[in-house]
Amino acid sequence: MDMKRILLKLSGEALAGDKKMGFDEETARGVAKQVKQIVDKGIQVSVVIGGGNFWRGRSSENMDRVKADQIGMLATVMNCIYTADMFSQEGMKTHIMTPFLCGNVTELFNKDKACEYLEKGEVVFFAGGTGHPYFSTDTATVLMAIEVSVDAILMAKAIDGVYDSDPKTNPNAKKYDNMSITEIVDKKLGVIDLSAAVLAMENKMPMMLFGLDGENSIVKAVTGGFTGTLVSCD
Secondary structure, three states, rough: OOEEEEEEOOOHHHHHHHHHHOOOOHHHHHHHHHHHHHHOOOOEEEEEEEOOOOOOOOOOOOOOHHHHHHHHHHHHHHHHHHHHHHHHHHHEEEEEEEOOOEOOOOOOOOOOHHHHHHOOOOEEEEEEOOOOOOOOHHHHHHHHHHHOOOOEEEEEEEEEEOOOOOOOOOOOOEEOEEEEHHHHHHHOOOOOOHHHHHHHHHOOEEEEEOOOOOOOOOHHHEEEOOOOOOOOOO
């Protein structure tokens, strides 16, 4: 697959490394070093990060869902601020865009401006999800990928691909090397949110799912040696 512009989706849990919560500097710096290699090859990179290393769902069933989702949006902003700083330390110029105002911490999302930054070889972080409750960062990822016309979404997760069942509970779970987005929707595999999968299917957006902790996994997804699951739009 020829890729000139990509969107990298990092799960918050993967970013936390073995700590499971918060930030793991070694993991984040490793991501930055890999992305620097990709940027140096002339590939345009944008990034979405989940918030699961700080907040998932609601603290209890008594909590208002809208408020809980707003906390989750802010968790993704924190993750992007931290990771963007790591990228800057590795010599990349970065921008953080959000769908809502965050004072002078981020820029308000603008498609034309985002594309302008990408064309200059600068990395754009899309933080804050869609800006609305009831939508996950998976949906925000696909939405942003479509808006800025990337060639593929790279989903770096805590698991190394798509399986027919949970490999943590089923040692005989089968890993898919290739599958269509239609299969994910039909089989409700749960690797990404159903709304995100349908959006990707309707807009023919290919995805590559792989484990972040694999050696040079991000670089390999772009340059060769990919060992995750390629999700096609056929």
